[in-house]
Amino acid sequence: MKKVRLITDGACLGNPGPGGWACVLRYHEHKKEIWGAEPHTxxxxxxxxxxxxxxxxxxxxxxxxxxxxxxxxKNGITNWIHGWKRRGWMTAAKTPVINKDLWQALEEQTERHQTTWSWTKGHASHFDNNRCDELASLAAREQKSGSKAG
Known part of the structure; x- marks a missing residue:
């Protein structure tokens, strides 16, 4: 089975506001960057x-x-999701889980793979995390301005 590293980040101008996401996939010497944006998120x-x-x-x-x-x-997908599902997608405070649609989509994707989760300090010394931050921020700015670089 191939071993892949997936580094991720998200950004938002305002919260809510125009937002961007990005990830870097690494497999041996191969690297793929993916990013996108949403207008109100x-x-x-x-x-x-x-x-x-x-x-x-x-x-x-x-x-x-x-x-x-x-x-x-990281905490949502490795810890909290089990309780949310047990409670019918309700939090411990008996309120609906925020972003349920995306948590369900993420769970579906993680089940396709053998997945482990690691946390890294943001805006620090992790090169690929910094690159994701740069791409996600750029995507959010482009979403806000209505332009696309390239």
Missing amino acids: TNNRMELRAAIEGLRALKERCEVEVITDSEYL
């Missing part, structure tokens, strides 16, 4: 979208290490 939705789209881009079952600077993303 939140930072947490963009963090989730980055992971979903990165996993979705893998064409076959892989052993994937997902590296994120979002504790919300």
